[in-house]
């Protein structure tokens with residue numbers, strides 16, 4: 001299976017970057033092929049411009065060259081994994097902008113939908129699960145990404161996974177990297 005792995009972090013050597021590499025290694029363990037998108041590293045511009053605004057009155061608007069390139073990358077894979085640190089109980093602005101611009105009308109919703117068989121969002125989180133549950137942040141982020149983005153765009157098999165305790169230090173990073181590799185290894189099971 002070909003899987004687009006999208007990483008959103010300003011530092012390639014961050015824990016998020018290492019988690020991304022572990023996911024890619026896990027995918028390879030299972031014989032799956034990863035295509036990596038490093039949004040910061042590639043200088044992706046998250047700001048939507050008029051060229052990439054949806055045209056609500058017609059179908060198949062030709063989007064900007066930059067977005068067209070991203071759409072091709074999106075469409076030549078049949079699975080997708082997003083890897084990011086949780087910032088303010090949500091995901092980083094650069095990733096939001098990538099969704100805003102690339103998962104566009106008549107590409108991902110509207111007259112056409114995405115055909116990816118499975119999607120996974122992996123959020124690195126400093127706080128523990130109880131903190132998320134206490135305020136409902138866990139259901140909020142899951143509803144936003146799994147229902148509001150994956151399912152809305154035609155990917156029914158989507159889920160969200162946390163890697164909690166990302167700033168704890170000690171043995172925690174190594175444990176999280178093991179978990180991440182396992183997420184990659186098991187990603188395509190059953191497909």
Ligand SMILES: Cc1cc2nc3c(=O)[nH]c(=O)nc-3n(C[C@H](O)[C@H](O)[C@H](O)COP(=O)(O)O)c2cc1C
Pocket residue numbers: 009014015016017085086087088089090124125126127128166167
């Ligand atoms: C701007 C910002 C906002 C953050 N907001 C949250 C948050 O809402 N919940 C949380 O659990 N951690 C939050 N954190 C902590 C990050 O999730 C944590 O720094 C990250 O997971 C560590 O991984 P990294 O070393 O790859 O950055 C925030 C960090 C930053 C920089």
